[in-house]
Amino acid sequence: MASTPLGEDNYPEPVMDAGRGAAGIWRVVLLGLGLVLIATAFSLFGDRIPPEAVMAFVGILAVAGVFFLFGLVAGLFRFSSTDSRRTLSNAVVDSLPFGTVIADREGKITYVNQHYGNFPGAVNNGVPVGVPRLFAGHADAGEAIYRLSRAAKDGRNAMEDIRVPGGLGGSQAEAGRVFWYRVAVRPLPETDETRKALVSWTIEDITRDRENNETAFRDLQRAIDYLDHSPSGFFSADAHGRIQYLNSTLADWLGYDLAEFNSGQLDLKDIVRGDGASLLMRGRGDGEIRTEIIDIDLVRRNGTALPVRLLHRAARLADGELGETRTLVLDMSNAPDSEEELRAAEVRFSRFFNDTPFAIATLDGQGRIMRTNAPFGRIFRWSGEEKSLEMRALQELVGEASRDKLGRALADAIAQRTEVEPVDALLSVEGDHAVRLYISTSETSAGSPEQVNVYALDMTDQRKLEAQFAQSQKMQAVGQLAGGVAHDFNNLLTAIIGFSDLLLLKHKPGDPSFNELMQIKQNANRAAGLTRQLLAFSRRQTLRPQVLELPLIVDDLTVLLKRMIGDKNVLSVEHGRNIWPVRADVVQLEQVIINLVVNARDAMPNGGSITIRTSNVTEADTAGMKFEGMIAADYVLIDVEDTGTGMSTEVLEKIFEPFFTTKELGKGTGLGLSTVYGIVKQTEGYIYPVSTVGVGTTFKIFLPRYVPTAEETAAKAAVAAAPAKDLTGQERILLVEDEESVRAFSARALKATGYEVFEADGGEEALEVLEDLDYEVDLIISDVVMPEMDGPTMLKVIREKMPNLKIIFVSGYAEESVRRDIEDDQSVDFLPKPYSLDQINSKVKEVLRRLDKEG
Numbered sequence: 122m123a124s125t126p127l128g129e130d131n132y133p134e135p136v137m138d139a140g141r142g143a144a145g146i147w148r149v150v151l152l153g154l155g156l157v158l159i160a161t162a163f164s165l166f167g168d169r170i171p172p173e174a175v176m177a178f179v180g181i182l183a184v185a186g187v188f189f190l191f192g193l194v195a196g197l198f199r200f201s202s203t204d205s206r207r208t209l210s211n212a213v214v215d216s217l218p219f220g221t222v223i224a225d226r227e228g229k230i231t232y233v234n235q236h237y238g239n240f241p242g243a244v245n246n247g248v249p250v251g252v253p254r255l256f257a258g259h260a261d262a263g264e265a266i267y268r269l270s271r272a273a274k275d276g277r278n279a280m281e282d283i284r285v286p287g288g289l290g291g292s293q294a295e296a297g298r299v300f301w302y303r304v305a306v307r308p309l310p311e312t313d314e315t316r317k318a319l320v321s322w323t324i325e326d327i328t329r330d331r332e333n334n335e336t337a338f339r340d341l342q343r344a345i346d347y348l349d350h351s352p353s354g355f356f357s358a359d360a361h362g363r364i365q366y367l368n369s370t371l372a373d374w375l376g377y378d379l380a381e382f383n384s385g386q387l388d389l390k391d392i393v394r395g396d397g398a399s400l401l402m403r404g405r406g407d408g409e410i411r412t413e414i415i416d417i418d419l420v421r422r423n424g425t426a427l428p429v430r431l432l433h434r435a436a437r438l439a440d441g442e443l444g445e446t447r448t449l450v451l452d453m454s455n456a457p458d459s460e461e462e463l464r465a466a467e468v469r470f471s472r473f474f475n476d477t478p479f480a481i482a483t484l485d486g487q488g489r490i491m492r493t494n495a496p497f498g499r500i501f502r503w504s505g506e507e508k509s510l511e512m513r514a515l516q517e518l519v520g521e522a523s524r525d526k527l528g529r530a531l532a533d534a535i536a537q538r539t540e541v542e543p544v545d546a547l548l549s550v551e552g553d554h555a556v557r558l559y560i561s562t563s564e565t566s567a568g569s570p571e572q573v574n575v576y577a578l579d580m581t582d583q584r585k586l587e588a589q590f591a592q593s594q595k596m597q598a599v600g601q602l603a604g605g606v607a608h609d610f611n612n613l614l615t616a617i618i619g620f621s622d623l624l625l626l627k628h629k630p631g632d633p634s635f636n637e638l639m640q641i642k643q644n645a646n647r648a649a650g651l652t653r654q655l656l657a658f659s660r661r662q663t664l665r666p667q668v669l670e671l672p673l674i675v676d677d678l679t680v681l682l683k684r685m686i687g688d689k690n691v692l693s694v695e696h697g698r699n700i701w702p703v704r705a706d707v708v709q710l711e712q713v714i715i716n717l718v719v720n721a722r723d724a725m726p727n728g729g730s731i732t733i734r735t736s737n738v739t740e741a742d743t744a745g746m747k748f749e750g751m752i753a754a755d756y757v758l759i760d761v762e763d764t765g766t767g768m769s770t771e772v773l774e775k776i777f778e779p780f781f782t783t784k785e786l787g788k789g790t791g792l793g794l795s796t797v798y799g800i801v802k803q804t805e806g807y808i809y810p811v812s813t814v815g816v817g818t819t820f821k822i823f824l825p826r827y828v829p830t831a832e833e834t835a836a837k838a839a840v841a842a843a844p845a846k847d848l849t850g851q852e853r854i855l856l857v858e859d860e861e862s863v864r865a866f867s868a869r870a871l872k873a874t875g876y877e878v879f880e881a882d883g884g885e886e887a888l889e890v891l892e893d894l895d896y897e898v899d900l901i902i903s904d905v906v907m908p909e910m911d912g913p914t915m916l917k918v919i920r921e922k923m924p925n926l927k928i929i930f931v932s933g934y935a936e937e938s939v940r941r942d943i944e945d946d947q948s949v950d951f952l953p954k955p956y957s958l959d960q961i962n963s964k965v966k967e968v969l970r971r972l973d974k975e976g
Contacts, residue, residue, distance in 0.1 A: 140197050219325035222252055223309070226274050226318055240324065241290025252322045259285050265304070273306045280305040282327070301331045345928060349379075354429070354450030362389040362402055371450055376422035380422040383589045392419050401433055401446060416453070417495075428453040479555075480577040485570045488514045488531050492571065500556060500579045501548060515575060519556075520547040525557065534560045534573045542740040545580070555580040612860040613733030614955035617645040619866030622958030623873075645955070665707050666804075668827055671735050671757055672696045678711060689728035692718075697736035703757050706826040709800045716797050719821050724765030724818060735758040748821075751807045755826040760819055767814040776810060788867065848962040849875045852899035852969055856880050857887040857915070858931075859907045863954075867902065870958045871965065884910025888918060896922050900969060902952075902961075905932040916949070927972050929964060931956070 155433040159178075162170075182838040211232070214221050224230045242255055249260070256262040265281035272279035281304050302324055343903055346357060354371030358364050363385040372379040375392060389398035397417045412434045418426040432449040480497035482490050490513055501518050515531075516524045523546030528701030533541045541560045548554040587835055617826040621642040628634045657720035661964040675694055683692050714733070721731045735759050744753040777798040801808045805825050812818040854876050858864035864880055871878045879894065881887035884907060891898065901919070919926060933954040952964045 123788065134567075216684065217323075219323050222249070222324075223320040224251060224273075224322065225320055226276065227318055228253065228270075228273075231319060237324065241288070245288075252324060255289065256283065256285070256304075256326075259283075259289075261285060269304060269306050269322075273322070276308040278307045288328075298328075300326065300328045301556045301660060303327045334491060353525075354452070356392075356448055356450065358389055358401070358446050358448070360444065362398060363387070364389065364392070365445065373429060374421070374450075374452060375419065393417065398493045399497045399641055401431070401435070401448065419450070427904040479579070480575075482575045482577070483650050484531070484573040484575060486535055486572050488516055488528070488573070489854065490515055494882065497577070500554075500577055501629055518549055520549050523547065530558070530560045531573060532561050535771065550790070553581065553584070555584045611954040612644050614648055616860070616862035616866050618642060618955050618957050619863070619870060619961075621645065621868070623869060626873075626958075666704050668702050668704050668829075669707060669710065670700070670702055671759065671824075672700055674707060674710060675714065675735060675759075676732055678714055682715070685715070685719060686722045686731060690722055690725060691730045693730065693732050694734065697734070699737070699756050700735050701737055701755065701826040703804075703805045703824040705824060709804070713797050713800050713822065714759070714761070714793070720794070720816070721761060721763035721765060724763055724767075726766075729764035729817075730761070732762045734758075734762070736760075737826075743823075748807065748809045751809075756806070756823040757826055759822040759824070761819065761822075762819040764817040767816050767818055768810070768812040769814055773810055773812060777808075814965075846960075848966050850966065850969060851875055851877070853877045853879070853894070853897065854965070855887060855890060855894075855898045855901045856913070857882075857884065857885050857903035857907070859904060863904075870961055876965070883907050884912070884915035884918075887915055899927070899972070900964070900965065901926060901928045903930060906932050927968055929968060 152436065198788070212744040214223070214232065214844055215234045215236075217234060217236060220240055220243070221234045222230060222237055229249045230249055230251060233243075238244050238249065240255065243249060254265050256266050261320055262285060263285045265283050267284070269281055283302045283304055285300045285302060289296065289302070304325075305323045307321050309321055311318060326380070350367035351368065351370060354374055355366075355368040356364055356371055357366040364387040365384050367377070367379065371378050372382065377387075389401055393401065397415075398416070400413075413433060415431040415433055417429065417431060419429050421427055430451040430453050432451070433446065435446045465775050480495045480500045482497050483492045485491055516527055519527055523544060527544050527546060530541050531545050544558040546556055546558060548556060557578045557580050559578075561574050562572070562578075621638055624633070624638050625642070628638055675696070679692070679694060686692055718731060718733070725731075738756045738758045740753050740755050743751060743756060776794050798808060801822055801824075807823040809821045809823075810818060811821060821862070854871055856864060856871070856878055856879075857869055858867065859882050861882070864882065868880055869880045877891050879898070881890050884903075887901070887903070901917065903912045916928060919928075925949070929950045929952055931952045931954055950964065950968050952961065956964075
């Protein structure tokens with residue numbers, strides 16, 4: 122297709138379809154040749170052609186001619202010429218306010234509008250040129266035109282703003298001016314008329330818009346520069362107290378680099394000392410804009426104070442929300458000497474008034490609030506909006522239980538009684554906010570409405586600490602009681618288990634009494650497990666990591682857990698297949714599961730279901746998990762899931778912090794989950810809560826999979842294959858135990874294996890027995906806690922005569938706590954209660970064998 126120049130009627134002449142015009146000419150030529158051939162045939166062979174055929178042919182031609190004449194008159198046919206009619210699409214393109222070129226993807230022009238022709242260089246010798254050629258002589262446009270040409274060939278939308286010094290055509294008059302053109306290309310859909318892919322190029326002169334924008338930007342920069350270098354500071358904050366703008370003067374005063382300041386980076390509390398930020402966040406409830414004069418201290422970046430006067434404007438929007446604030450800052454640290462002394466004193470007092478750590482308010486004779494300082498709004502959760510409508514009585518801000526007492530104190534102050542007792546009160550706002558109010562008569566001039574001064578101290582944190590201290594004392598007393606009970610109970614269990622072992626030596630599996638004796642021993646061992654839990658609660662349990670099978674531990678706890686959660690809750694346990702072993706302390710692990718189940722119960726006040734699951738998690742599985750800090754490895758997973766109230770994100774972030782609790786005051790110490798977290802971490806595991814409010818919570822505990830080493834496997838196999846140990850001996854042993862039943866069992870157990878045993882019921886008697894034996898004993902087995910003289914004190918006395926004596930301390934308390942009471946713990950071994958016949962004999966044999974090797 123070829124392009125045509127612009128027509129004389131200010132519209133571009135349409136470009137003809139050359140293929141279609143050639144086809145029409147050839148059809149006319151062929152029709153003429155056909156008629157010539159027929160005429161020649163009639164002239165040469167007229168005598169051979171029947172007259173009827175000639176007449177018929179002439180008749181047909183006559184009829185066809187008449188038909189086409191009528192069609193031409195009626196408008197059914199019209200003659201075509203090289204000038205096509207101007208179509209609606211042409212009119213639309215011509216009316217566009219920017220230059221438009223319709224071309225194919227190779228750049229061959231199909232149509233251009235008059236606006237394009239007005240650009241200098243757009244028409245060459247009466248023929249329009251393409252957009253790439255129009256910008257060909259301008260180096261700054263090269264890259265942009267290349268990108269646009271690629272987009273045209275690919276059939277993509279693209280747009281570029283092109284900078285051309287001097288403009289298109291390079292006018293000498295404006296050679297120093299920079300012109301901007303916005304050039305865009307977009308593909309056009311194919312139609313029956315075009316039958317090929319076309320693109321639309323548009324070019325628009327945006328020089329004036331760019332110049333207007335640059336002028337506006339320069340004006341804005343000039344205004345900002347004026348504000349930045351004004352002799353006073355200025356800042357603006359949003360409704361949340363985030364500083365949106367800070368001028369250079371104030372930034373210099375406060376020590377901030379303005380180049381590093383970003384909107385919202387600083388809060389009012391970062392630059393305003395104390396509770397002064399609350400004064401700047403007030404606004405009128407009716408939405409009216411007001412300007413306040415506030416004398417206050419700002420905080421420099423280095424922490425020093427800057428005394429200033431603020432001209433502060435704040436407004437509330439129609440919907441009640443606080444709008445943005447505007448604040449002018451005057452530096453009062455270098456106030457002119459000529460300023461009135463009275464005003465200077467007023468400024469100093471205002472700063473002091475707002476910077477105090479306690480709340481201050483002045484009341485009128487009816488107890489209504491007249492004036493407050495900044496901490497008052499923080500402590501009483503009061504915005505001060507009512508001051509613009511109707512003054513509010515102080516009694517309305519405290520709880521009902523304290524209002525009468527406060528009313529009497531106010532009446533005493535108004536009556537100018539010298540002694541007014543302070544009032545402890547809870548605030549009426551939501552939550553347990555406690556204050557102590559000191560009330561005095563206001564020394565004001567006659568006629569002043571301010572008659573009472575109120576000073577309020579925030580006692581909320583102190584009350585919480587007192588409650589936590591009382592709770593901790595209660596827990597400590599309970600722990601001491603539990604430890605004492607467990608200690609005495611361990612003595613009983615030692616005797617029960619020991620005598621059961623002695624009877625089992627006489628009654629073999631075939632004996633009728635064997636099953637009853639085994640039941641006694643098994644139930645005693647279960648009781649020993651409960652004792653371990655009591656000692657763990659009192660933090661006096663010996664902690665011994667061992668290889669555990671989690672499903673067995675969970676199943677053993679099921680009966681206890683079902684009693685703890687009550688009848689309205691359902692407990693279910695699900696175990697995966699072939700659960701891997703873990704290495705942990707069984708008592709610690711039981712404490713973790715119990716604490717989590719108790720928390721789940723408390724989260725379901727109306728009842729629900731608790732599910733405990735165990736499963737294996739491979740290293741590949743953990744690699745795809747999003748839990749922060751967890752190292753990819755093989756773990757055994759314990760899920761404790763409930764259908765309770767769930768926890769919000771804010772609570773989840775704090776649940777493992779000590780003393781944090783969501784329970785009511787006095788119903789929780791906040792130590793349960795922190796203890797659980799510590800135990801899991803000590804076991805080198807991980808714990809993560811997953812919770813949805815209203816749905817429930819799942820605690821996921823990942824414990825490392827235990828894989829025994831080759832040495833451990835070999836040692837275990839050697840122990841299994843080794844013959845039974847020889848537990849007999851002939852050494853002299855002194856047994857010191859104040860509990861007669863434990864001493865009797867232990868003496869019989871040692872005598873049955875051949876040892877010579879001497880007994881004492883306390884430390885004093887043990888010293889007498891040793892003196893009678895001339896201190897010739899091989900080993901002493903002693904209880905730790907005994908009346909009159911305990912085990913560590915006895916050992917200290919014996920060391921003077923027998924410095925190399927071996928001793929075994931037995932106790933139900935933790936080995937660590939026992940060793941802390943021993944000044945010199947050399948040659949001291951430990952045997953926890955309750956112990957069985959085999960355990961005491963094995964321990965004695967182990968210690969004596971080691972003594973023989975050292976000797």
